[in-house]
Amino acid sequence: MKLFLFEMKKIHHTRAFTIFIFLTVLFISGLYIKNYIQQDIIIANKVQQFSEHRSDVFGDIQLYRKQKEEGLLESETEKKLAVASKLHGEINELIQAIQDKKWETELLTEIKVYQSAIVYQEMKGTFEKSKKDMLDTISLNEELLKKGLPKEDMDLSIQPPIFMKKIVSLLLNPFGFLILLLILGTSITREFEEKNIQMVYVLPVSRPYYIMNKFISLVVIGIFWLFIVFFISYLLPYLFTETTENSFSYPLMSMEGNFITSSHYLKEAMIYSLFYMIFSISILIFFGFLIRNTIVTYLLIIFLHIGNFIILTNGFMYQVNPFTYGMVDLGVINDDTQSFFGTSLLFGASIVLMIMSIYMNKRRGIR
C-alpha cells in the first residue's frame, strides 16, 4: 500500500495528469455549454431538414400539375400526384408540430411522413432519405411513443444519458486512450532514462512486485479519469438541465436493429472502457519496460492505436482484435451481447502482457 502511495505521489508531482484531468473537465463543460446554447438550433435544423423535403416534394407536385394541365398526366403519375400531395400535407403538419414543440404529435406525424415517403420513393418520387433510415426512424419513434419520451438530437442533446453517450463517443476512443497513455507513459520510461530506477533496484523490492505496483497505480489513475468523464458528463446535465422523466430508458438502436436503453448502453460503456483502459495500460507497461525509451515507446503506441483506428474505421472490426473495443461507442452499439467476450478478451490480453513484462524484466539490468 505504501509503495502504491509513493507511485501515486510521483505521478501527481509530474503535474501532467492533473492538467489532463483539468482539460477533460474543461472539454466536457465546454461541450455542455455549447449544446445548451444551441438548443434552439435543434428545432431550426429539424424544420430546415423537412422544409427541404417539402421543397423537393412540392417541386414534383408542380411538375405533375403542369403535366395535368397540358393533358400529359398518366394514371401512374396521377397516383404519384396524390401521394405527393398527401406527403406534402403531412410534412406541413410535421413542421408545425416541431415549431409548436408538441413532441408526441411530432413523433406520430413523422411516422406518417416516412410511411408515405417510402411509398412515394417506391413510385420513383423525390425524397432524399434512404429507406433504411426512414424505417429505423419509424421504429425509433414507435419505441419512444411506447416509453413516453421525446426524441433527442444525438449531437446536441443536454439530457444526461444522451450527453453522456456523446462524451463517450468523443473521449473514450483510441485517441482519448492514446492521450491517457502518453500522459502516463513517462512515469515508466523516464525512470530508466533518468536512472531513478537504479534506486529501486537496490531496495528490497522484487522486480515483479515493482512492475505490478506500477501497473496498479496506473490503472487506479485511469479509473479516476474514467470516473471524471462519466461523473462530469452526468453532473452538468443533472444540475442545469430540466431532465425528462425516465430519460435513462431512452432507446438506442444497435447495429442488430434492436433497441437498448441508454442506461444499458452506459453500463456497457463503463465496462468496456474500464477493461480497455486496463488493456492499454498493460501495453504501456510492456513496451515501457521493454524499450525503456520515451520517444520510441510513444511512437510504437501511437502507431498501434492509429493503425488500428484506421483499420476499424474502414469496417474491419474483428471480435478477436482487442483494439476493436477501444471504440467504446461503436463496440456497444455494434453488438451489445458480446460484452462478456470482449471484456474477457481484453482481460486475458492484459494478463498475458503483464506476465511477459514481468518475465522479461526479472533478470534484466538497467541496460
Next chain:
Amino acid sequence: MSILTIKNLSKSYKKQKILDDISLTIDSPGIWALVGPNGVGKTTFLNVLTNILPADSGSVELVGKPNRDFRIFREVSYLQDNTVLFEYLTGYDHLKYVCDVNKINKARIKEVADYVGMTNYLKKVVGNYSLGMKQHLLLAMAIINKPKLLFLDEPLNGLDPSSAILMRKILIELAENGTTIILSSHNLSEIDRVTKQILFLKDKKIIQINTANYETVYYYLALSHSEKGKLILSENGFLVNEESGKLKIQLKDRSLSNVISILQNHQINIYDIEKEITGSEKLYEELFEL
C-alpha cells in the same frame, strides 16, 4: 559467513571486456577502497555486484546470499550517483520510501537526518539541493537500514571540507560497529584517512593491497618562529620542509611528543598541528605507471 564472495566474475559491455575473471572474498567488517583511473570500470563493478547490471559469468554472494535475491537489500545498501534521486520529491519522501520498503519505523528518518546533518533541508524538493546536499541524502538513504554491507560510489563528490570530515567520521563509525564498507573514490588522501585496504582495479582485475607498508606520516606545524623552529628540528635530525607557511615534518622512528618537547625547550609556541598520511598515492603511481 562471508560478507562478500565473488567467484570468477566477468563482464563485458559492447563487446569490450571490463571485468575479467575476478574472484574476491571479504569476511570481516571494515573499509575497503576501490581505486582505479577514470573509465576503468569501478561503477560497473559495483553495479554488477549489486545486480543493477547482470554479470556475464561468475557468481556474487552478498551477506551469504546470491546477489539476485532482492531480499539481500535489507542488509546491503548502495550509495549511488545522485542522478538516481527524484528531482521533484523531497528528501523526506525519499527516506520514507526507503523506510517503507525496509519496513522501518518512520522515526528513524529524523534520527538519520540529524546524524548526517540534513535536518534543515529534509522537507525541501531535491531539485533545489546542492551537490553536497544530495550526497547527504544518498548517505542517509544508504545507512537508514543499518546495513551489514555498504557500497559507496564516489561518496565524497561535491562535499565541502566539513561534510567530507563528517562523511569520514560516519564511515569509520559504521565500520567500527560492524559494517563492511566498499567505497570507490578518486580522492586518495581521503582514502588514506579511512582505510589501508585498497582494491585496485587494473587491467580488468582486482589487486588487493594493504597500504600500511607504504605509509608515510607527515605533520604540518604552525609555529611562532618558523625559521628558528626549522633550524632546531633539522639540527635534531628531523626531515623538515616549509610548505604554505608551515613546517612539514616527517616522523620515522620518533614521536610527535619528542618534536613538541624540543620546540617548547626553545620557547617556540605551536599554534596548530595537522597530520597527513600518504601511502595509496605512491602505490597508485607505481601500479598505474605514472
